[in-house]
Amino acid sequence: MVIGSKRTLVFALLLQFAASLSAHAQSCSVTSASGNYGSVDILAGGAVDTTSTFTVTCSGCALGCTVNACVQFNQGAPNSSSSVRSLGSGANTAIHELYTDSGRTQVWGSWGYGTTAYGSGGVSINLSLPLLGGPAQQTLTVYGRFLANQQSTIPGTYVWSTASPVVAYAAYLLTSPNCSSNPGTTTNAGSSPWTATIAGNCIVSTTPLNFGNASLLTSNIDGVGTISVKCTNTTPYSIGLDNGLHASGSQRRMQAGSSFINYNLFTDAARSGAWTSTTSATTCTSGANTCVLGTGTALIQNVSVYGRVPPQTSPPPGAYADTIVVTVTF
Known part of the structure; x- marks a missing residue:
């Protein structure tokens, strides 16, 4: 009888914990990640680099948990080609790209959760939420590059528009969700324009x-x-x-x-x-x-x-x- 009572107690605690995790829904938010390449000397033909930082914040686990957040950047607009990100000035376009690393070798894309897919995917992070549902956050850097060899681009003010970054997130106890499959709820920054000015020269x-x-x-x-x-x-x-x-x-x-x-x-x-x-x-x-x-x-x-x-x-x-x-x- 004593052993049975202990088993019943453990089972009850597990049920109570699972119910608590479900009753206190997690929520995440993400700030804007706007960027500005400044004035681009287009005749020089070189690449122009810049960066932007943004923050992912999650909360809502009363007993503490870990949230997996899949951070994505979609293709944005205008869409002159499915394989590039374009800034636009009227009917004219110029190409830029966003990367996860300072060497600008890994394109920051999207799995397509809550937005359109682009590239091979985004960045996966895990946020450990403390007891009583307090928030946890992480600041990330996105590395932008206005690509080289665009000398024929017509002068103007160019803008790339996007609601990214888009975050798909889910809480877990033992095994982290895989960002290659839909992890759950999504949220986005609302607007994160990137701009470049090409002056006549x-x-x-x-x-x-x-x-x-x-x-x-x-x-x-x-x-x-x-x-x-x-x-x-x-x-x-x-x-x-x-x-x-x-x-x-x-x-x-x-x-x-x-x-x-x-x-x-x-x-x-x-x-x-x-x-x-x-x-x-x-x-x-x-x-x-x-x-x-x-x-x-x-x-x-x-x-x-x-x-x-x-x-x-x-x-x-x-x-x-x-x-x-x-x-x-x-």
């Missing part, structure tokens, strides 16, 4: 204009130089030239010691459009053909500079030179 380089050697300046001497411009896709730009270091009024001059040679720069091979400065990206402020206008393609665009030394009194022998400032307005 241009890069410029030049090759010298060389008039060669001459002994007498009795006829025109022509030369051609090159300006190489690379601007962001669809960005309008203009190229203006100043009058150089040794100008007399608007007349450009090359100098050697105290002597000068007059020369001129033109926008066309016929040397009819004198090249001047401009302050607008879309028009030549000194008149038609006084600058060069273009639209960026994210590729290098070469522009010729047509130079001419007109007939003039021949100066003393020497190496004559000048420096012109090239201004790209965009």
